[in-house]
């Protein structure tokens with residue numbers, strides 16, 4: 001048996017789920033997990049439901065790093081960024097320290113896109129993409145009230161709902177004409193926006209924040225349409241970019257993420273990738289269900305049984321309880337016709353091809369209960 005470890009870089013849902021799945025199949029090969037963060041196990045989707053539940057960051061932790069190391073029979077190095085990979089030597093570097101691996105898995109996640117906003121208040125802009133970000137934002141808004149939220153995509157809408165339910169006053173600013181553009185149909189977007197407005201969210205769709213300045217103890221945001229908003233903190237939810245820098249420097253092929261095939265194998269031997277950082281057979285899907293499927297398939301491959309990942313239908317449940325929403329986008333490039341049934345907020349919006357076969361759907365309000373039945377007719381995302 002090789003004494004070199006399987007090394008997994010990243011202790012998010014991708015890294016820890018892979019470790020768990022692989023340990024079911026191989027209980028003895030050494031396992032080393034390396035993380036730039038504190039290695040606590042948590043479920044990232046809970047970050048956008050924490051304010052309504054009044055949860056501190058520590059209350060979202062499922063297991064500390066010691067418990068994870070014991071559970072996985074693994075060594076876990078925390079606050080230790082991997083700085084370089086040498087694929088030909090099967091070696092990685094932690095600063096000046098070298099580690100040889102049997103196989104290397106990159107589960108590096110994605111970076112929030114940071115906007116460069118003129119003004120003197122950039123340090124009051126928070127992206128909430130991990131537990132430590134969540135803790136920082138909670139501390140910053142403690143005792144304060146007004147949040148300006150940049151971005152009206154899925155995560156932006158979830159935060160708008162959650163922060164408002166948690167007692168904060170939220171204004172959403174985004175340069176689009178509907179919420180979740182590109183993801184949902186206009187009728188569904190309208191239903192969600194109306195429900196969030198009824199909850200108290202103010203929308204400024206169209207302009208961007210063109211300047212952010214300090215104004216005494218508060219902030220002053222100037223929008224590109226001339227509106228001026230006062231707020232106490234800004235949350236940025238304008239998108240995530242797969243972390244590819246390490247892989248790029250090591251000469252790995254990139255797409256919209258670290259390019260891997262259906263066995264999660266990168267362009268370099270013995271290096272694999274999964275989760276938000278990976279583009280799997282052309283798809284970079286930043287959701288939990290795909291990474292769970294990848295973890296199960298990759299665990300088998302790493303245990304000696306080469307296994308291709310497949311994805312069935314994977315509808316996304318958007319956590320906007322003000323207007324429940326489930327979305328299954330039609331496959332990219334498919335030609336379908338959309339039809340709208342029902343009355344807001346209870347909408348059944350279906351996309352079908354010329355033969356009447358279901359390609360995708362948006363379900364809102366009471367219609368979300370039809371999701372399981374409709375799932376049976378959906379095409380697989382990766383057959």
Ligand code: FAD
Nearest residue numbers: 010011012013014036037044045082109275276286287288
């Ligand atoms: P991450 O959890 O980001 O983990 C990346 C890891 O890599 C971290 O441990 C980091 O420290 C480490 N790392 C990075 N670079 C280095 C380095 N150089 N050296 C060492 N370690 C490094 N999806 C759903 O399906 N349903 C939902 O309801 C949902 N809600 C969400 C709500 C929010 C607010 C957000 C932000 C996302 C949500 N998602 C949801 C998406 C889902 O949570 C992510 O797809 C998933 O958690 C990504 O896991 P990951 O392990 O790939 O990345």
